[in-house]
Amino acid sequence: MINKKKPWIKARWIGVALLLFATGYLTLNYRILVVGVLYRWAADDQFNAIWNLVSYASQGLLLFLVIGSISGWAFRSVLLLVFISGTVNLVYQSILYDLINLSTFQWMLAESRQSLSALKEFYKDFIWGVTRAGIAVGLFTLTRKAIKYAVFSKMAPHPENAPILTIVVLMIFLAADPALKALGRDRGAEMNVYGMAYQTMTEEIPNRMPASVKPDFKPSANKIIWLIDESISWRYYDEMFRSEWVSRWGGIDFGEARSLGNCSAQSNAALRWGVNVSKLNASTDLRTNSTVWAYAKQAGFRTILMDGQVHGNPQNYLWPPEKRLIDEVVPMAAGLDSDLKIARRLNGLLKADGRHFAYIVLKGAHYQYFSNYPDGNLDRSLPIEEQYRKALRYSKGNFLNELLDGVNMRNVVIFYTSDHGQHLGNGVIPHCNNKPHPEELSVPLILFTDPDLRNQFQRNDGEIRSHSQIFPTTLLLMGYAAEYASREYDNPLPTTSKRIVRFGKRIFPSTNADSIEFFFDDSN
Structure with missing residues (x-):
């Protein structure tokens, strides 16, 4: 009761x-x-x-x-x-x-x-x-x-x-x-x-447009490699590696560049999908764009994705429809030596016959930095910058030695950059902040190729380049017309970007009513 x-x-x-x-x-x-x-x-x-x-x-x-x-x-x-x-x-x-x-x-x-x-x-x-x-x-x-x-x-x-x-x-x-x-x-x-x-x-993922044009010319390179490192800041790359990479390996350094985002997923996705920086607006859905894979296959390249951060399925918004465009997806996570393992595998690919386009996600130097090199746990009390330098040195110190050993660079083009930079300091979030520190967007951009192609990319004007220029530059190398690449995406390297853009965390609309989050940097 x-x-x-x-x-x-x-x-x-x-x-x-x-x-x-x-x-x-x-x-x-x-x-x-x-x-x-x-x-x-x-x-x-x-x-x-x-x-x-x-x-x-x-x-x-x-x-x-x-x-x-x-x-x-x-x-x-x-x-x-x-x-x-x-x-x-x-x-x-x-x-x-x-x-x-x-x-x-x-x-x-x-x-x-x-x-x-x-x-x-x-x-x-x-x-x-x-x-x-x-x-x-x-x-x-x-x-x-x-x-x-x-x-x-x-x-x-x-x-x-x-x-x-x-x-x-x-x-x-x-x-x-x-x-x-x-x-x-x-x-x-x-x-x-x-x-x-x-x-x-x-949520329904929209269908992607196929590559709407065919190459106008024979590709000027048979091996095109995108090396997308993890959490490599321009300032520390400039201090530790730039001089040797340019002098010893003949790299064409484009100076400090701007990443397409200060988070890994957005940056990698925008790199693969391509961005028309002139027509970007709040309703743009990059998920419908033709991907770099589609253009590569149209030009007769075998497409390969190697990811040094995963053991299984791909990451960075790479869903099944896009994955089906890739001929070979290779998880390459192998602990501290993931990047060296990737370099050795790529070395064999660069020596093989045929046309190949490879998109490589490197392990790099994500925080906690001391976890990226042997016996790093002993360094927990060291200043953050010292830990970061040690991580970079271990990750990239011998990387090019393994990658380019015995490689004939004729008809080879390798782009190297990072998904985003790092803002180092005690008690700060190093990247992915909603209001990013400039160093979170500051990344290296360097290109390795043979002397015949190198002259096409020389630049000395000190202007800042952008991630968004890698896509149209690659289209040119694959044989697509320069007018098309520039009109649909951005100015190819070595010219300056039409407009430097970065994405926030909302890189694609979730519903018809949602808008994406992007920002222009017109100061450059």
Whole structure:
């Protein structure tokens, strides 16, 4: 029978339940509420401030009803989902001081191979996020106990014995995500990760356009290699390697260049997909572009991807439709010596017959830097810059020796750059910041080829080049017309870029209503 306690006692426990729940909900959603409500109000956007408040209040009320009404197994399942989703939100906020959304969620998936490195580097933020999510879940558990104490006696039937009620409430709870999306509102931290995961899994990837033209000329190179290193800053490359690479190996150094992004996934994707820097706008979807693979195959090249950072499937937004254009995909992760292993394999490819285009993702020197060279754990207390120099020296000190040993450079062109640079310092995030430090975008750009081709690329004007110029330059080498390459993409090297561009984390639209995130640097 229903609890016979006096009404004021029952109300007191309901009040305790609401207080416990509100504390837990704020623990998960404090920053979301501040940004969505207080910031909107301060920006004189009262309409969205009020609607966001109503939205999050409704979501909170729904979660409160779920906590108080569903059966035990369902309650434990919901708490687990809330804990995981809340942890992802809170850790992301702690590291990048921003809110997670669909684009940043997809970026995190694309960067998942670096999750262990991120955990080691930002373990305090991970611990703090897990702790806060755990506190919220604990408060929700106490909320349920307070509700049960206020409303039900030991003899009374509890919703745990009402499976139909449990199913109905859970369906309403899970249906909130698509309903809110239809209204243009976001879910709270307690469940938004699952909504974003569902959107990612069900999102249709648009078809890519085939290479719309054929080469006008015979390729001027039979071997074209893109070496995309990891986390190599121009300043340290200039200090440690540039002089030898130019004098000993005949490299054509284009000086400090700008990367297409300060995160690996965006930078690598934009390099492969090509960017028309003149026509780029908020609705541009690079996923429909003809890829470098399509142009290479049209020109009679065998296409190869080697990735020194993975053991299995490719990364950096390389989905099955694009992967099918690649003749050979080779995971090359081999610990500290991944880059030397790649250099030796490429050495054999450069000596083989036939036309080959190879896109190489090197292991490089991602943080934690001391983990990129032998016995680096002994150097944990060394200054960050010293650790970074040691990592670079081990990664690239003998790389060209292995790569070019005995290679006849006739009809060979090798581009070397990095996905992004590094901003070094104690207590700073080295790359992937939402407002990047200039050094995060500062990368080397050097080209190795035979003397007959070298004269075409000499430059001494000191202007900054861009990642976006590698694609059209490659098209020229494959035999495509210069007018086409320049019109559809950017100016080929060695001329300067039409417009230096970089992408944020939102490199492609997630829905028809979304826009991409890009920035022009007109100072160069």
